Amino acid sequence: MSTQSEKHAVLSERLKSCDVRPTPQREVVLKVILEKRDHPTADEIFARVKAQMPTISLATVYNCLETLVGCGIVRQVNLERAPTRYCPNLHEHAHFHDEQSGKIHDVDLPAEIMTRLREVLPPGFQASSIELNFRGSAKPATS
């Protein structure tokens, strides 16, 4: 089990390794995103962060998120013009949007599929990123 200050150090290092100044605001925003990986929106993150740092402003949350996304620590998830959601899973993965529950699930992608996907592009097209979203219903097999 890790202490409060150990956790803090991990967050801080994570930020420094990206040449980002580890401000208290950035750390708490990152902490909240890592803690509950349910693809929260900026508003949800704001609410969770305020519980720990009541004086933080929404603009700062947006600023921090922009920074974290910019340095690749978190990823934006955009589905159908709904509010942007944030995801700390850095593996190449797809998203499954359960229409019943509204929940978003991460779906791991075999490397082989990604290669295959790039092959469907016509000559001259070079993909720097691929976004894959499923929509449907998920029956919890176990849970």
Next chain:
Amino acid sequence: MSTQSEKHAVLSERLKSCDVRPTPQREVVLKVILEKRDHPTADEIFARVKAQMPTISLATVYNCLETLVGCGIVRQVNLERAPTRYCPNLHEHAHFHDEQSGKIHDVDLPAEIMTRLREVLPPGFQASSIELNFRGSAKPATS
């Protein structure tokens, strides 16, 4: 070559076949989308439609688009929370977003890939639709 009234009849039939009343507004919106398939936004569609029907309102364009999307005649394309774009290509296809030019290209998807994609889902997950977006740069081979 088809006459004006023949074109009109085609549009009208297309709408009727979906149990949608073929109003002049819906026809002109559909016409504009079919005519120039460059994935226009609602604003761009509004501008193009106004050239032919200056009294139409933006709200009506949105209403018509909603109707056309609802009955499956056109498809929405959402990339990164940018304004929604509209696409009359009904084949199962992906989109390639050229970051240089901002243009969106349709990419045909072999049925085999789609099957393969459904297979990556864990048991219990049933996808009703799959959205696939590429981002990168496209060098025009011919053009």
Next chain:
DNA sequence: GTAAGAATTAGAATAATTCTAAATAGATGC
């Protein structure tokens, strides 16, 4: 021809996000 329902319209409202300008904090050079 009239009543009922559907579609259109202009403009107001909404909501997520970005911008602005001022205040604060932190780092750097001396």
Next chain:
DNA sequence: GCATCTATTTAGAATTATTCTAATTCTTAC
């Protein structure tokens, strides 16, 4: 250690795509 310079945070205003509202106009059915 202190002044300065830059980066960050903040509150609130601004922006913008889209949706809503309520009134009007069209269609359709009888």
